Amino acid sequence: MKEAVSLLLAKVHYPVHSLGYGKRVGIWLQGCSVRCEGCLNRETWEFDEAARIPVQSLVERVEGWLAEADGVTVSGGEPFDQPEALGALLVLLRERTAGDLLVYSGRSAEYLRENHAGLLGLIDVLITDPYRPGSGQTLTLRGSDNQRVWLLSEEAKRRYPATVNGDAWEESERRMDLLVEGETVWMAGIPRPGDLEKLEKLLAERGMGVSFSLRGGGGARVEAGKERPLSP
Numbered sequence: 001m002k003e004a005v006s007l008l009l010a011k012v013h014y015p016v017h018s019l020g021y022g023k024r025v026g027i028w029l030q031g032c033s034v035r036c037e038g039c040l041n042r043e044t045w046e047f048d049e050a051a052r053i054p055v056q057s058l059v060e061r062v063e064g065w066l067a068e069a070d071g072v073t074v075s076g077g078e079p080f081d082q083p084e085a086l087g088a089l090l091v092l093l094r095e096r097t098a099g100d101l102l103v104y105s106g107r108s109a110e111y112l113r114e115n116h117a118g119l120l121g122l123i124d125v126l127i128t129d130p131y132r133p134g135s136g137q138t139l140t141l142r143g144s145d146n147q148r149v150w151l152l153s154e155e156a157k158r159r160y161p162a163t164v165n166g167d168a169w170e171e172s173e174r175r176m177d178l179l180v181e182g183e184t185v186w187m188a189g190i191p192r193p194g195d196l197e198k199l200e201k202l203l204a205e206r207g208m209g210v211s212f213s214l215r216g217g218g219g220a221r222v223e224a225g226k227e228r229p230l231s232p
């Protein structure tokens with residue numbers, strides 16, 4: 001890998017349980033040119049140079065988690081908007097984990113095959129297509145039902161059910177991660193319609209002022225920042 005390769009990073013977190021198999025490292029890249037209508041993650045749209053970090057530094061930051069993580073989920077923003085950096089990141093992750101590498105994209109699989117075929121060989125699970133909530137929001141791992149899951153490796157086929165592309169969520173399977181960092185609480189996962197409003201109401205009832213700042217990637221991996229910590 002070239003030392004100089006860098007990327008725009010929105011966030012990293014471990015553990016994340018809601019965006020793939022098992023206990024995962026979550027990496028959200030900053031910047032998205034897809035611009036889906038209804039995107040819940042508009043804060044990741046800007047290609048903010050202040051968020052630039054060497055890929056090597058990012059890998060060093062997550063390296064300690066990789067030994068026990070079941071895999072890594074890369075989301076955004078739009079990861080394929082930074083193809084060289086995404087490739088460098090995936091190569092370094094692959095060298096350091098036996099877990100599966102899952103990548104979300106708002107682009108179609110057809111577009112990715114035509115323009116980024118080399119990167120697809122580095123990915124175990126690819127989830128494609130723009131966020132279109134009008135298509136329904138019932139299917140596992142996806143923000144909207146038009147999105148497709150591609151099991152690209154043998155490891156992916158071993159871990160994820162072959163029916164994953166048509167699987168509806170069991171309500172018991174649908175989960176969100178609540179990530180507390182100092183004065184901020186983030187949510188990562190795929191909410192049902194109305195979930196964020198319910199959480200906002202719940203926190204308000206506990207006397208906590210909430211200011212949702214929705215971020216993530218692919219339409220429904222959401223993070224919500226609030227003004228005060230969850231513990232009153």
Ligand code: SF4
Nearest residue numbers: 035036039106218219
């Ligand atoms: S849903 Fe994802 S791909 Fe679509 S605009 Fe939002 S961040 Fe970009």
